[in-house]
Amino acid sequence: MENKKPDNIVFSDEQGYNASFLPYATSVGAPIIKVDDVAAWKGRGVRNVNKEFENKFNELKLQYQSLMEEFEWNEIIYNSKFSFEPVIGEIYHLYIGNEGNHFLSLIPPYEWNKEHIGTFKLNSDKKWVKQL
Numbered sequence: 001m002e003n004k005k006p007d008n009i010v011f012s013d014e015q016g017y018n019a020s021f022l023p024y025a026t027s028v029g030a031p032i033i034k035v036d037d038v039a040a041w042k043g044r045g046v047r048n049v050n051k052e053f054e055n056k057f058n059e060l061k062l063q064y065q066s067l068m069e070e071f072e073w074n075e076i077i078y079n080s081k082f083s084f085e086p087v088i089g090e091i092y093h094l095y096i097g098n099e100g101n102h103f104l105s106l107i108p109p110y111e112w113n114k115e116h117i118g119t120f121k122l123n124s125d126k127k128w129v130k131q132l
Contacts, residue, residue, distance in 0.1 A: 070127070070129075070130075073118070073120070073128055073130055074127060074128050076094070076102055076117075077094060077102075077104060077120060077128045078128075079102070080094060080101070080102035080103050080104050081097075081101060081102065081103040081104070082103060082104035082105070084106075086104070086122045087122070088122050088123065088124055088126075089121065089122065089123075089124075090106075090121070090122065091119060091120070091121050091131065092104050092105065092106060092119070092120050092121070092122070093105050093106070093107065093108060093109060093116060093118075093119050093120075094116070094117040094118050094119075094120060095109075095112075095114040095115060095116055095117060096114070096115045096117060097114070102117065118130055118131075119131040
């Protein structure tokens with residue numbers, strides 16, 4: 001009779017005693033080997049991070065649009081016609097003249113019959129801020 005191993009010993013002719021290398025428990029008293037489901041954890045992590053990046057991107061896009069709007073208004077006002085030195089903190093009104101060019105005035109739109117574009121205030125950084 002050949003040299004037969006007992007049933008509770010894990011042995012193969014190719015690999016020898018290999019119980020410690022098997023992906024499953026080899027005896028009744030062995031601990032349960034359970035592989036964690038990291039794929040689901042990774043998927044949740046990727047979704048959360050992508051959502052955070054999307055939110056940050058949308059915030060930056062709104063900030064960029066706001067900055068570009070401020071830039072365009074400042075460019076229009078600084079290229080418009082006015083014959084006075086604007087005072088910081090004062091309110092000014094932008095109009096379109098008869099020739100189609102922009103001009104800045106102290107006169108509010110309810111006192112004048114000109115096409116009113118917007119009301120602006122000059123801040124301490126010499127930036128024109130649109131008033132509501």
